[in-house]
Amino acid sequence: MSDTVVPTAASTPASTRSPLDDAREQLAQAVEVLGLRPHVHALLAEPRRELSVSIPLRRDDGTVEVLRGYRVQHNYSRGPGKGGVRFDARVDLDEVRALAMWMTWKCALLDVPYGGAKGGVRVDPRAYSRAELERITRRYTSEISPLIGPNQDIPAPDVGTDEQTMAWMMDTYSVGMGYTVLGVVTGKPIDAGGSLGRASSTSRGVAAVALRALGHVGIAPEGATAAVQGFGKVGRGAARFLAEAGLAVVAVSDVDGAVHAPEGLDIAALEAHVDATGTVVGFPGSAPIDGEQLLALEVDLLVPAAIEGVIHADNAAAVRAKVIVEGANGPVSSAADGILSKQGVLVVPDILANAGGVVVSYFEWVQANQSYWWSEEEVDDRLVGRMNKAWDDVVAYADSKHLSLRLAATCMAVERVYRAHELRGLYP
Ligand code: NAD
Numbered sequence: 217m218s219d220t221v222v223p224t225a226a227s228t229p230a231s232t233r234s235p236l237d238d239a240r241e242q243l244a245q246a247v248e249v250l251g252l253r254p255h256v257h258a259l260l261a262e263p264r265r266e267l268s269v270s271i272p273l274r275r276d277d278g279t280v281e282v283l284r285g286y287r288v289q290h291n292y293s294r295g296p297g298k299g300g301v302r303f304d305a306r307v308d309l310d311e312v313r314a315l316a317m318w319m320t321w322k323c324a325l326l327d328v329p330y331g332g333a334k335g336g337v338r339v340d341p342r343a344y345s346r347a348e349l350e351r352i353t354r355r356y357t358s359e360i361s362p363l364i365g366p367n368q369d370i371p372a373p374d375v376g377t378d379e380q381t382m383a384w385m386m387d388t389y390s391v392g393m394g395y396t397v398l399g400v401v402t403g404k405p406i407d408a409g410g411s412l413g414r415a416s417s418t419s420r421g422v423a424a425v426a427l428r429a430l431g432h433v434g435i436a437p438e439g440a441t442a443a444v445q446g447f448g449k450v451g452r453g454a455a456r457f458l459a460e461a462g463l464a465v466v467a468v469s470d471v472d473g474a475v476h477a478p479e480g481l482d483i484a485a486l487e488a489h490v491d492a493t494g495t496v497v498g499f500p501g502s503a504p505i506d507g508e509q510l511l512a513l514e515v516d517l518l519v520p521a522a523i524e525g526v527i528h529a530d531n532a533a534a535v536r537a538k539v540i541v542e543g544a545n546g547p548v549s550s551a552a553d554g555i556l557s558k559q560g561v562l563v564v565p566d567i568l569a570n571a572g573g574v575v576v577s578y579f580e581w582v583q584a585n586q587s588y589w590w591s592e593e594e595v596d597d598r599l600v601g602r603m604n605k606a607w608d609d610v611v612a613y614a615d616s617k618h619l620s621l622r623l624a625a626t627c628m629a630v631e632r633v634y635r636a637h638e639l640r641g642l643y644p
Pocket residue numbers: 373374375376377418445446447448449450451469470471472507521522523524543544545546570571573574
């Protein structure tokens with residue numbers, strides 16, 4: 217197979233590396249450990265399908281703007297595509313490709329019967345009215361509708377989107393079909409076919425894995441300290457669950473700034489402040505700090521829960537946390553991984569740490585397809601059971617093969633996807 221060309225990141229200088237470079241490098245490392253053949257590597261390094269769409273938007277003042285959106289299906293050998301939809305001004309095709317690849321590994325690692333996909337619209341949602349966001353969502357859904365469906369590809373919320381976005385997506389798709397299709401998206405509001413426990417599932421999973429990771433390095437939750445970057449759907453709940461477990465959450469941040477209280481922030485009061493003002497900035501009883509300072513605080517646990525690439529070659533050496541649990545997708549770059557490992561920092565990778573969302577998305581899809589709804593307790597118990605099992609499996613694999621948790625998790629996932637490929641064979 218000497219003519220097989222595998223896209224790699226090897227020649228990209230550190231300063232211009234993208235999340236896709238990191239995702240491809242992680243895959244290349246797993247392929248090497250597993251000894252997979254070049255054509256398998258080539259198959260897994262490229263998305264199976266990708267769609268780029270134009271989204272004309274009539275703004276509230278009557279002018280028309282044209283936005284760009286994407287849906288990428290990285291792999292569907294183990295089942296329909298699954299992955300969030302991001303509304304962010306930084307969205308581009310390579311970012312969506314990276315996020316879709318990570319979704320493939322996450323679904324395989326947690327053994328949910330999906331492949332990986334991701335979508336995004338290049339737009340800053342904070343600059344648009346609710347009515348404009350509804351029109352963007354409906355037009356985007358309509359444009360990607362040839363690719364999505366409960367048996368094809370099932371979107372969910374991500375950065376800049378929420379339950380309301382999913383309700384609009386479900387409605388738009390259903391109108392096109394002529395009947396209600398609850399299983400086309402997950403992360404819907406409870407009153408529109410959502411699952412109890414879905415809204416907090418990613419955060420609950422992040423906290424559950426963080427407690428296991430702290431235990432792994434001999435740190436008890438009571439009296440331990442944590443810093444959380446990002447106070448959205450993932451970071452906010454993670455901070456709450458960690459505080460409930462006895463940790464002092466000493467710093468949090470959002471896109472507007474960061475706040476610090478060495479004795480621990482009152483998370484319930486902070487949530488009320490954010491609900492009232494839209495930002496963590498100005499929280500009474502806290503001191504403002506720089507976002508970069510938060511990443512360098514001397515804490516037991518650091519949870520980056522905002523965007524990718526925030527801990528990189530230039531700032532990794534400043535990290536003083538003992539454990540990093542990746543609430544976000546791809547927050548630690550490949551270059552930073554090496555530096556942190558030399559510093560003895562335990563990094564729990566995204567495809568394990570933040571998989572709670574896709575696990576409960578799977579539960580939501582199962583419930584929607586069966587029209588039979590579970591109690592919140594049932595959802596939470598099954599979620600934590602799956603997260604604990606995944607943690608145990610990854611740690612055992614890492615120990616047995618002397619790998620980092622990231623490489624172990626990626627190898628386990630890639631191996632499962634590879635086995636599905638082999639069993640299905642090549643068509644024609
Ligand atoms: P969100 O839009 O709800 O929240 C993002 C938060 O990050 C906001 O508080 C925003 O202000 C903050 N932020 C953005 N840029 C920042 C920066 N440079 N510094 C500090 N804060 C910044 O998004 P979310 O759903 O919480 O997603 C966060 C991350 O978690 C993303 O990487 C996403 O892919 C990942 N993730 C989300 C889910 C989910 O279920 N929502 C599941 C798995 C992974």
